Each structure stands twice: as C-alpha cells, then as structure tokens.
Amino acid sequence: MKNYRLALIGFGNVNQGLAEILRDQKDFLAEAYGVSFTIVGVSALSKGSIYQPDGFRASELLEAVQRDGNLERVAAAQRGWDALALITNSNAEIVVEASYTDLQTGQPAISHVRRALESGKHVVTANKGPVALCYAELAELARQNSRLFGVEGTVMSGTPAILLGREVLKSARLRKVEGILNGTTNYILTNMELGVSYEDALAEAQKQGYAEADPTGDVEGFDAAGKAVILSQLLFDRAIGMVEVERTGISRLTLEDIQQAKQAGERWKLIASLEEKDGKLRARVSPIRLPLSHPLAGVSGATNAITYETQALGRVTLIGPGAGRQQTGFAMLTDLLSIHNAQSMR
Amino acid sequence: MKNYRLALIGFGNVNQGLAEILRDQKDFLAEAYGVSFTIVGVSALSKGSIYQPDGFRASELLEAVQRDGNLERVAAAQRGWDALALITNSNAEIVVEASYTDLQTGQPAISHVRRALESGKHVVTANKGPVALCYAELAELARQNSRLFGVEGTVMSGTPAILLGREVLKSARLRKVEGILNGTTNYILTNMELGVSYEDALAEAQKQGYAEADPTGDVEGFDAAGKAVILSQLLFDRAIGMVEVERTGISRLTLEDIQQAKQAGERWKLIASLEEKDGKLRARVSPIRLPLSHPLAGVSGATNAITYETQALGRVTLIGPGAGRQQTGFAMLTDLLSIHNAQSMR
Numbered sequence: 001m002k003n004y005r006l007a008l009i010g011f012g013n014v015n016q017g018l019a020e021i022l023r024d025q026k027d028f029l030a031e032a033y034g035v036s037f038t039i040v041g042v043s044a045l046s047k048g049s050i051y052q053p054d055g056f057r058a059s060e061l062l063e064a065v066q067r068d069g070n071l072e073r074v075a076a077a078q079r080g081w082d083a084l085a086l087i088t089n090s091n092a093e094i095v096v097e098a099s100y101t102d103l104q105t106g107q108p109a110i111s112h113v114r115r116a117l118e119s120g121k122h123v124v125t126a127n128k129g130p131v132a133l134c135y136a137e138l139a140e141l142a143r144q145n146s147r148l149f150g151v152e153g154t155v156m157s158g159t160p161a162i163l164l165g166r167e168v169l170k171s172a173r174l175r176k177v178e179g180i181l182n183g184t185t186n187y188i189l190t191n192m193e194l195g196v197s198y199e200d201a202l203a204e205a206q207k208q209g210y211a212e213a214d215p216t217g218d219v220e221g222f223d224a225a226g227k228a229v230i231l232s233q234l235l236f237d238r239a240i241g242m243v244e245v246e247r248t249g250i251s252r253l254t255l256e257d258i259q260q261a262k263q264a265g266e267r268w269k270l271i272a273s274l275e276e277k278d279g280k281l282r283a284r285v286s287p288i289r290l291p292l293s294h295p296l297a298g299v300s301g302a303t304n305a306i307t308y309e310t311q312a313l314g315r316v317t318l319i320g321p322g323a324g325r326q327q328t329g330f331a332m333l334t335d336l337l338s339i340h341n342a343q344s345m346r
Numbered sequence: 347m348k349n350y351r352l353a354l355i356g357f358g359n360v361n362q363g364l365a366e367i368l369r370d371q372k373d374f375l376a377e378a379y380g381v382s383f384t385i386v387g388v389s390a391l392s393k394g395s396i397y398q399p400d401g402f403r404a405s406e407l408l409e410a411v412q413r414d415g416n417l418e419r420v421a422a423a424q425r426g427w428d429a430l431a432l433i434t435n436s437n438a439e440i441v442v443e444a445s446y447t448d449l450q451t452g453q454p455a456i457s458h459v460r461r462a463l464e465s466g467k468h469v470v471t472a473n474k475g476p477v478a479l480c481y482a483e484l485a486e487l488a489r490q491n492s493r494l495f496g497v498e499g500t501v502m503s504g505t506p507a508i509l510l511g512r513e514v515l516k517s518a519r520l521r522k523v524e525g526i527l528n529g530t531t532n533y534i535l536t537n538m539e540l541g542v543s544y545e546d547a548l549a550e551a552q553k554q555g556y557a558e559a560d561p562t563g564d565v566e567g568f569d570a571a572g573k574a575v576i577l578s579q580l581l582f583d584r585a586i587g588m589v590e591v592e593r594t595g596i597s598r599l600t601l602e603d604i605q606q607a608k609q610a611g612e613r614w615k616l617i618a619s620l621e622e623k624d625g626k627l628r629a630r631v632s633p634i635r636l637p638l639s640h641p642l643a644g645v646s647g648a649t650n651a652i653t654y655e656t657q658a659l660g661r662v663t664l665i666g667p668g669a670g671r672q673q674t675g676f677a678m679l680t681d682l683l684s685i686h687n688a689q690s691m692r
Contacts, residue, residue, distance in 0.1 A: 032516065158518070159662055160514045164510065164514070168514075171379075171676075171683055172504070172676060173374070298643065298644030312675075312679075316506075319661075320662035320663065330517075334517065
C-alpha cells in the first residue's frame, strides 16, 4: 500500500469535494489501486491554516468546517502558515492547489505551483489561471524536477476531457475540437429556448448558483476563452494568449434569434473551438447555430461537452458535468491516481 | 525505437484498416510513441497465407489485395500456413485476431487466441465471440503467460468505450451503463422517424452495407446483447451468458409507435443496459422511449454511444463511430499502443 501526503491550498468547494471523496472512498481506493492519501495540511484564506505531519482525518476537517465555518478548533501541530509556507515547510509529496481563479494575473496560484514544483512536490490543480497563462513554463519546471503537474479539473471538471483528448485520442490525430465549455451560458440558452428572456434566464442562473453576481466572465465568453487557451496548449501544444481567441458572448442574443433558429431546425450554442489549418491554430468562442444532428446540439442545461474531430475516427464526443463540488474534487482524484500510476512504474 | 512483429489472422476490413494506418502513420507513431510495427505474417481463408520473418511492407499487402484480391503474388519465405501454424511457428510477438465472428461457438477465434497466449504472444482482437463467450478463461491464460489480451474493438469499434469505462471512469464508481451499441438498428430507427417504414428502412440499411442479408443478428438484438455480455465482463467483472440478457429487438416497432413517441417528445432507441442493484447485475436489450433530454436520444444514424452512470460524476456519455474499416483498425492500434506502454514500463 502506497500512501501520499497532501497539502491543500484553499478549502472551498473543490478541496472539500476531494476531502469527501477521500473520506468516503478510502476502502475502495486501497482495494482497487493499493493507494491512500493523507491530508497533512490545509492553508485557506478564510478558514485558517493548519499542519499536522502525520495527517488529519478527512472527516474531522469536513466536520469542523460544517460546524464552525473554519478550521480553528482542529488540533494541529502548527497553525497560521500561509500557502507558500505550508508548501515549502510541510512534508507533503503533493500540493492540491485550489485557491481562487484569476485569469488576468494567474496569481496567487502561479506562485503556489512554482514553489511546489521547485520544492520537489507534485501539483494537481483545477485552477484555470496558471494553466491558461503559463502552462509551458510550469510544465517545464515540473519536468526539470521530475514531478507531475495535473490539470484535469481545469476543463469540464471531473469529466475526463483532457485525458481523453490528450492521451487516449492522441493516436487518432486530432484536427479540431469544439466544445460547450461553459455551463452557465448553456443553461441560459436552454431556458431561452423554452421562451424565457435573456434577463430572466440570467437571473435564474444566478439564483441557482451557476452565474456570479457579475456575470461578465461567463456571458461574454471569457471563461470559455480561458478553457480554449488551456486546450490549445494541452491538445495542440500551442501556447496562445487570451487575446488571440476571437471572442463573442451571448448577451446580444435575443429571444427572436433563438426562435428563428428553432424554426429552421437549429439551436444556438456558445461554442469554443480550436482548429488547425495550414499550420495555424484558430481559436474562437462564439454563439453558433448548430443543426440538431450535431452531437453538441442536444446538450442541454449546465452540462458540458466536447467534440474531438480526428483523422482516424471522425467525430468523438464526450458529454458530462462541467462543474460541481464532488465533480471537481473527482478531477483532483483522477490526477492523484495518475501520479500514483506514474510513481508505480518508476 | 521499439519494433513489434505482428501476425494478422484474417485480412478483411479490420486488418486492412490496421494495415492502412500502419502504412500512413508510420512516421507519426515513431515520433510520438517511439514505436513501429512490422507485419511478418498474414493468414486469411480467402486471400491466402504468407510469412516472412523480416516482415512485409504494409503497402505491398494492401496493393496486392487491391490488385489481385489475394496475397498470392506477394513474395514470401513461407506460404500456406493455416492460422494456428502461423500463430505457433512465426516470430510474431503480437497476434491480431480478426477472423469472422461466431457468437454461438466463438470459433475459430477462441482457438486462435488460446494458442497465441499459450505460445507467449500478446493478442488484440475486435472479435466479439471469444470475449463474449470465454473472456475470463482467456484473461487468466494471458495473466499466467504475462501477456496482454486487448479487446477495445469489440464494442463501438475504435471509439474508446472500454478504455474509458474500465480505466478512466473506474474510480468514479460505475453504477449503470446504457448504450446504443448497434448502428444498424439505430440507422433504421432514425429513418423511421423521418416516416420511412421498417421494411424500407431495413432495405436501405442493407443497401448501405450496415445490415447483412439475414438481418436477424442486428434487428432482434443479438449483436447488442453480445456487447452487453462483453461489457458485463469488462466493466462489472461479471461473467454472464447470452441467455441471461433479457432481449427484445426492434422488428415489431411500427411507424405508429415511432410517431406516438415523437408526439410525446420522446424517441425510440434500442438500448443495451447493465445495472447493478442489490448485488445483482441486470442485463437488458430492448427498445426504449427516451425523453429528448436524455443524452442518448440525440444520437442518430449508424453512430454508437454509451452513457456511464457513476457515483462521482453522475452521467458521462461517449458518442462515436461503432463500425468501419479504419475505425476498427484504429481500435487495434489502441490496443497495440497499450501493449507498447505496458512493455515500456517493465
């Protein structure tokens, strides 16, 4: 049985989701993979920072947050370390980075990832910032330190879109990808097709917790563009910036547009696409009218999906959740198991 | 650069598809995976049997079949070996089994697989017979001989349904799978929705080469049931027989049934399903009326699809081709690369 020590940066939905999985699937992970994971430290801005070299039980961390809203009453050998101190000084072998996402600067996550790799620790993250803004540098740093940098959770949460496109379908020769990569806008468009106005659909998305108070990031396509930048890097090995993504949001789509498409047997979807042509990669986010026969046309609500166009197989489509606490926690688990796999083979 | 020697059993669509990929993707495979594959022998009932210890060029085999319809004019060190002789006597490290499928007896494919594993050769196959009828025995034989038995092509051709369900989503805890696993019947149902009668839709499927002259295997659900048996074994570790699959075909569906569903906002699909409940596995093939919101409802024509219901992620759906020469050839390549992967780690 191999055990790995984890340091969690941030303890919001993603890392609580991971902690729940580690609590509930302990026996399964031991039996099926011969592996266990021990959380030795947590550093979270609003919930406090604790470290215990021989580890916490996942359940006690979850119960504390449930009960107190923070980690202050959890017994620990060390308290108050900030993220960089925990990353540097702890005995963790893997850092699970889940601080907040900033697509402009990528901070503070970039510093966390850099420090972790430099201290010889593997990193797994669902944070789009570091991956969209400086994946190449961080991947090279990981390589130099013989460590892994897992990023499955940055696109479509735990739905294994990156693993499928990057590893499984690599030999099929990827030509193009098209995806519904933002659940909020797809939820809004699905509701508009039922006759709800853009404003009401957006308000409902906010009420359901899909959209933020300032919905710009979703409805103007920035979130989807960030994911296009990530996929450009991971699936096509091309480093592009956010500004290189042609971007149009859904805020100007009217109920009339939606109904016109419906009458023509088509459906508006906010599509992020990447296509290689004549040695160039075109990256684009924009609302597109898809015929109902297109595999992405039937994807409704907050669900995400991606269609890989390959030379060997033609179109292969993967549909699944694009967000959610346990779902993103599961993406972290996928990366943790990949690290375990790679270590077992050394 | 690692090279593997292949013996091909059968040289119909599947193995010709593989030969085309090996011819066209030689440089890519060398560069991306550091691997090459050499065909040292082919044994095919109608096209002849040839063996050359240092290998043939894939292109010369394809050109011969194109030109002569057989392999008789290809220069070879040895001719006329039957499949078992080629498997036993050749210097191949991997046997690519693509003889015809017999879901009743599994023969002659079962004998080929057995002999190959007993002679210390890896096996990859797209043949449903051996996998549906005696996977457990053959997998154990492979284990005893430290060889791999790759079966990706038996369900959904090169669309990586088995790899996704068995490896990638294993940690998400599979509860249920539902699939459109027979392209012929889905093609017929799609056409019936356009108003074509069952008889005419079947005739068109035969004309397009989807359905055989005797369509029983497809339309009565035997083909889909065979795939359910395979998935039962591969995804749920349960050996069940064909008779344990509750099976209803589509031949009794009328245009009226189809139209009634349409009016109710639903769609008939021939669904193969496997579900674990109270420790039991229920296997079923039958036409089901799906709401249009179901991820399988939008899958049209000869395309295949599978929905995995998991504890961690909820529903994840994979859509892709279910048949085709290059597509099934690609499934063989997927398994060949898995063997290469596993060998590289030893």
